[in-house]
Amino acid sequence: MPEDRVNSYRTGPDERGRFGQFGGRFVSETLMPLILDLEAEWERAKEDPAFWAEMDDLWTHYVGRPSPLYFAPRLTERLGGAKIYLKRDELNHTGAHKINNVLGQILLARRMGKTRIIAETGAGQHGVATATVCAKFGLQCVVYMGAHDVERQAPNVFRMRLLGATVIPVTSGRGTLKDAMNDALRDWVTNVRDTFYCIGTVAGPHPYPAMVRDFQSIIGREVRWQMEQAEGRLPDTIVAAIGGGSNAMGLFHPFLDDPSVRIIGVEAGGKGVDDRMEHCASLTGGRPGVLHGNKTYLLQDADGQILEGYSISAGLDYPGIGPEHAWLRDIGRAEYVAITDAEALEAFQVLCATEGIIPALEPSHALAHVMKIAPGLPADHLIVMNLCGRGDKDIFTVAKALGVEVRT
Amino acid sequence: MTRIAETFGRLGREGRKAFVAYVMAGDPDPETAREIVLGLPGAGVDIVELGVPFTDPMADGPTIQLAGQRALAAGQTLRGTLDLAAEFRRAHPDVPLVLMGYYNPIFSMGVEAFLGAAREAGVDGLIVVDLPPEEDEELALPARAAGLDFIRLATPTTDDRRLPAVAANASGFVYYVSITGITGAAAADPEAVAPDVARIRAATGLPVVVGFGIRTPEAARAIAAVADGAVVGSAIVSEVAQGRPPAEVLRFVADLARGAHAEAGEAA
Secondary structure, X not given: OOOOOOOOOOOOOOOOOEEOOEEEEEOOOOOHHHHHHHHHHHHHHHOOHHHHHHHHHHHHHHHOOOOOEEEOHHHHHHHOOOEEEEEOHHHOOOOEOHHHHHHHHHHHHHHOOOOEEEEEEOOOHHHHHHHHHHHHHOOEEEEEEEHHHHHHOHHHHHHHHHOOOEEEEEOOOOOOHHHHHHHHHHHHHHOOOOXXXXXXXXXXXXXXXXXXXXXXXXXXXXXXXXXXXHHOOOOOEEEEEEOOOHHHHHHHHHHOOOOOOEEEEEEEEEOOOOOOOOOOOHHHHOEEEEEOEEEXXXXXXXXXXXXXXXXXXXXXXXXXXXXXXXXXXXXXXXXXEEEEHXXXXXXXXXXXXXXXXXXXXXXXXXXXXXXXXXXXXOOOOEEEEEOOEEOHHHHHHHHHHOOOOOOO | OOHHHHHXXXXXXXXXXEEEEEEEOOOOOHHHHHHHHHHOHHHXXXXXXXXXXXXXXXXXXXXXXHHHHHHHHOOOOHHHHHHHHHHHHHHOOOOOEEEEEOHHHHHHHOHHHHHHXXXXXXXXEEEEXXXXXXXXXXXXXXXXXXXXXXXXXXXXXXXXXXXXXXXXXXXXXXXXXXXXXXXXXXXXXXXXXXXXXXXXXXHHXXXXXXXXXXXXXXXXXXXXXXXXXXXXXXXXXXXXXXXXXXXXXXXXXXXXXXXXXXXXXXXX
């Protein structure tokens, strides 16, 4: 890690919670004192070895970290170019990277004496992770989920309820992740004194983007030493899918100051990134705006009204993106591309067939981009792709898209 | 002296409290909203809060959310809202009008362009729910420089530690959100509100109006008695939602105004 912090990409955000022009604290006055309390508690916890000792213990024995860094030989052979490694965060307890962050926030909530946890969820992975950790610590858990997502992610809704959470279907707007986040914020404004809002991605008001990134950075830190063990050097390219951007930020952040490492974030291109706006590619097809507590790239119309976006993947179906990604894009440290539903579906099937791994639709987007670039790269080029979730939750969606009827 | 300061000065001399009414621009359609908004001063409204529709009003309850959706579906834009403000100004040269909404439509138009247009339209002040004092550089400071009041929100969570931040750069009046919650939710309790109003008035030296959870003339009277004014929003918007014609909505508003203007103890 470089000693020279002056020219580091890893020092953000500033004291106002900004990454360049992005980020900030765009919340109502009711929430402001709580946001400041949270920031103070996070600053204390960050420097407290006992906090990290508890995290490490839970990461090891409850989540199952470190997750493997797996060389994918048949995928590599099939693509005929770069050597492809998969970071197996889908093997975590609850089947995705989300729990890395939830554990940290719930430990903070306990330190702050909060007894009620609320969360928003899109695909249901963050909701399941939050319900899981709340069950483990005996905390009340309320999950807001768009009514449309409740329908397309039914297995995760049942999981959350089994784990003791109350799942509230959100019918405002179009009933997806954005609307769930609005209702979670409304709950928080109403129950501000006893409630902790466990945000699932690197978005929201400061300190959430930085805090969630710090919890998810375990992914990239593990990749550094695992790659050192496997190949004796850093990877050449790292790739991750982006909805809000937490798994990607977790992989990217430890590598930001390594100029030899090419960083690529993959957004959901839905039915194609064009003026029909049937996609969720905020960076590729949006412009800067303010929503959900932060300034970042958003899908919006000419009047500044937020558009709903569209993706086959409920976890990427969000019209914004974490502010640090917005900054990394504008300064050019990371590249951002879009992958369509059709391309993601193809990648999903390729990984099943070549490696015996059923990926979630979210990382299938990242894989689809790997499939585009790997063939043109030399055999000694090392790619790490974050396989951030497993695909069990998506089999019905995929079956439907492929025209297969699955009876339950 | 600004229209807002003049209005509070006049009300003070008359020994009356301010009645502030919130209506969503463009709800349920531009023409109906126009009739209602232009009729508010005649119904006894001292200060008009014109809601700016936004797709994601995260501090608002279902009533205001749906009003914004109706207005947007009917084609309301920020430009259209500024045009309505300009028309109001021509009809009512002395009645303060403030815009209330969220930051993104303003940011999207561009802060300088928006402030120029708002000034030209005769807008007196801005209430922007998602701009706390920590983000003053975004809009509060440029708005003050452009001669517009930037009206602060204070809440039950605004404790003494935070009051100085809320007081700095505040102007016009302070809008005290009487409950922790969203618009149209639980009722405000005048006894609980009174000490907070006194605290905020002392810290800011500005009039304090109280809103959220006021639905009836009696509640408006009780709240106005312990503050410098009362704001009613969701209850009026509910009348619009039920499809009542403008004249009926304005009669409802007039009842609320009589409540707020009645002396404490006097029948509303």
